[in-house]
Amino acid sequence: MVVLICALSSLFEGFLECALSIGKRVNGFPLWVIEISDRPGEEEAEPAFKYIGNVHGDEPVGRELLLLLANWICDNYKKDPLAQLVVENVHLHILPTMNPDGFSLRRRGNANNVDLNRDFPDQFFSLNEDVDSRQPETRAIMNWVRDIHFTASASLHGGALVANYPWDGTEDKRRYYYPCPDDETFRFLARTYSQSHHNMSLSKEFEEGITNGASWYPIYGGMQDWNYIHGGCFELTLEISDDKWPRASELPTIWEYNRMSMLNLVASLVKTGVHGRIFSLDQGRPLPGLVLVKGVNHTVKASRVFADYHRLLAPGQKYEVTALAPGYKPKATSIWLSEEAVTADFILTPEEAISRGYQLRSICECGCKRNGRILLSNLFGDTNAGITFALLFVVVFLCFLLQRRVRSNLSKQRQSSSRRSVTVSV
Template identity: 75%
Template sequence: MVRGYMSNTELETAVHAFGSRCSNISRVYSIGKSVNHFPLWVIEISDKPRQRESEPAFKFIGNVHGDEPVGREVLMHLANCLCDNYLKDSLATLIIENMHLHILPIMNPDGFALRWRGNANNIDLNRDFPDQFFPVNNDIDYRQPETRAIMNWVKQEHFTASASLHGGALVANYPWDGTRDTSKHYYGCPDDKTFQHMASVYSRSHYNMSLSKEFEGGITNGAFWYPIYGGMQDWNYIHGGCFELTLEISDTKWPKADELPIIWEHNRMSMLNLLASLIKIARTGLLSKLRFQWPIPSYIGH
């Protein structure tokens, strides 16, 4: 199954090789380690890496589920695309000079090595975050190390927005992911319109996501699709003031390796346009204004 995909060690080498090749616009750092002590490497891309600026910060996270590895490959393509096109392409240059982009290609290296969904403890990391409706899940001492690493990272970097990459469907998903009564229905967060806009930017820029027959416009409210609890998306929004999307970018969870270049091309403009749209929104002051409203009450919704 891993044939044609980078192993964890090969991915680690690729991350550091990128850091060396593109050192003028990047830094490489670790936010922690997995259960089996594999470092969680991040690439920061900016014209002023390591510096704090009044610019939006965005994070991409891949391979949250071990058996959905497309994100790790696509995110390395994105990093190299930006590096190769800096000062040559206006869109790449806009992104690099007006935001701090942080890329974590793999959140769940142990699950990938084991070729299963959860981490080494077989815990689904996208059900492991504190949840607004079930506070029994809120003791940080019971979090998995990968989950704690993300939580600490979010609180340290103060991301404006983010997206995690998954496989198994083709849709841009936005909060809320769960409902108070656990039933399946549309349950919008206070910034529902902003999330719909972000999701639509991704979907409309994609090769065929917006043409979906299952999801109108290629986007969906998470609770309307199917409710989940302990998800990373809602936690980012509530506790980090971070506008996070969950992007399902491949109909197949683990596609054949020769399909990866096509999947990258189908998602390339979606990723670039999502980042560019965040810069535009941030310039209006809307997101920075909303950041002062956290934490939001858990009862808000519709």
Template identity: 65%
Template sequence: MLEPDIVNVSSMKMNLLSFLLFFASTISSSLAKGSLLQTLVPSEFNDSGNARHLLEDESQAQKSDDMAQGYMSNDELEWAIQEFGQRCSNISRIYSIGKSVNGFPLWVIEISDKPGEEETEPAFKYIGNVHGDEPVGRELLVFLANWLCENHLKDPLATLIVENVHLHLLPSMNPDGFSLRKRGNANNIDLNRDFPDQFVTINDDEDSRQPETRAIMNWLRDMRFTASAAFHGGALVANYPWDGTEDKRTKYQGCPDDDVFRFMSSIYSHSHYNMSSSKEFLGGITNGAAWYPLYGGMQDWNYIHAGCFELTLEISDNKWPSAAELPILWRYNKMSMLNLVASLVKTGVHGRIYSSGDGRPLPGSITVSGINYTVKAGKTLGDYHRILAPREKYIVVATMPGYKSKNTTIWLDEGPVTLDFVLDPEVSVKGSVLQNVYDCDCNSKSKQEFVEFLWGAHLEVFFVLIVILGFLLVLFQRRAKVKFSTSRQLVGAKRTVQV
């Protein structure tokens, strides 16, 4: 028989083991979009009621080096990107948008028939490896780049994308997290909770944000993207805005372009091998807040602040599957990735805004009646690209400060619509054309001072001068009329002289 103190020790061990198991299960139930919520986000923002169920348990969260076998290291990824740029230089450009905490460049592959040039074409971006322990996306983007390089002269879909879209691929947003085999970056910050948020105040000081986050924000200030998608792991679903709610509850929270995002999500889901047959998500798509709310996410920030329609794509139930599964995952996602990019030119309304005065492009804005969202045209070429769900009638409105707005009705039942707007300058009450704020000539100070002189304190004098000039003009006209009449009589007399 065991001694009483030994029994007590055994009992204590069993109680401790039960507590640890309960604690582990509680943590695993709070996993959100692939992993734990960032610890800096207040706990009341974390509704774990509808959290996903991962195939791996928490003990597998920190991936060992064995799990990375077959995946490219950061150095190997960098080499692959640079080698691609040399091999496919005719349709690509390689550039960096910044560096990670540990100084690794955030390399981007641009694919286009005119890479680096500004054209009247939409731009699309794919971002992989947002979370360090979700590396499938970084591998798939390299697959995608190579496939487009090999097939852009053979496959019609590849040709369509290369010739009509500027595609930008960022294989790894979080190279430090990948090398550390953890979700956050080198500072242990979840990058998908580090963006400005409309519902909660998170990290308002941009300088205090992570360098990877700032790199993305600056990237979108420099480049105008029409749409994008970020790859994650831990589930199989296409997720769309909004990601959060005002009251922090789990419920459907659609954005102004809810129909458009459902359309985009369905393109990816139904082109996928099995995403649309999900038993957890109807049609393989979900509103982010209806799944569970999160704050500081990248996709909401893209839509609100950058005019970019972004999806969050969960492409693997297993966050870090064996490298042997990567070719299979590529086959499952290939058509989804291609069709989502191609949808930019296969539907929606596209065009340019011009001035009727001199025909130059205008950086105006495009709105659609009934949708509280504005798409801005390019500053240089005046081009715009407005994604819309097909099979509906829309009233499209073009506006520009200093010009009269115009609108027209379109139907999107059979492909995209090309619609150019020619705007007329606004006219003042006196009949003069109002100067556009974009036409400012900073060297015309003397002209401005002269106008102010005429219309300022000396307005009365100017008016008197006009009256005097008008009076003199009337006298001159009357005198000229008398002289003209006299001369006419003389001429007539001459003509009637008989010989």
């Protein structure tokens, strides 16, 4: 469980930065997370992003860059548009070091000398299925992802210069390109980082400065694939420095090379993709359902409290997006996703209500077939029929008013007026 340790550690021009503990490492000391938001410690109807550094103890550059990132955002809020966009529209979490024990020992593994990026459950092979056998740092990340509905994330590594995306392994352990269902979206996210970097996209080893993990070298038990499969979280593995242990004097340059990449990757959660909320027609309440995209074998869950969803997709294409929930009729809409984000809110109708509607319509149709020549005035002449007709009219009118109310609430709850909006209902 994520524990809020410090309700207010810093106050910067109207927003809060909090420190959280997500668990403990081998030696029992907390793993600290920096939370940056205009409402830290609260769940909001906006996407959440996490950065993790120092997964490997001998790759410390990431921890330094993440501390610099937190400071930069705090210092530039209300001064820089990108910093303000991140603070006000994304719930950002930063874990500077996942492996502080390995860092202090200057080695890859943790205090138990276990490689934490091989310690997660694997989709192809039965690795680490026993919860008690996993390292405490691994369990902390897994519990963190279950507690917080992250839309995307990235871990920072060293030893190369490339943005790596799933899948990380193959079914037969051979090395070749092995795409996940959201391959196009992951390529877009990886390019977002690479092309914003000083020279990552100019790589002669990796085309565009990006690579599919299995095409580079397969690994198993990795954190990246686990996040996507079990957390619905789109995670990249970022190799940000060819030198694992550069001189301290080189850190300012490495920071400047990566700063815009780190910011643009977080901002992409707001600037593109399909976002919205799911509501029930009968009560107008948030409905935590699922969102599917035709042709992509991967579902995205809406949050439990606000039923907001954030579906990352590569821009420049037409998508058919469907919302569904148990006991409700699915609704679909077609969206052309350009460079800007699209808001698509869904109002789902209970199957029970649909069934009642079919029964009433069936009765009406049968009556019309048998008595096609009966005038409307005769219908009101029959007392029972008149009552039925009046009740039906009232129900239809109430449904109309409810739809207007739901749509009115949706318009007030839109996070960004610049997004194109679609409401899918009855």
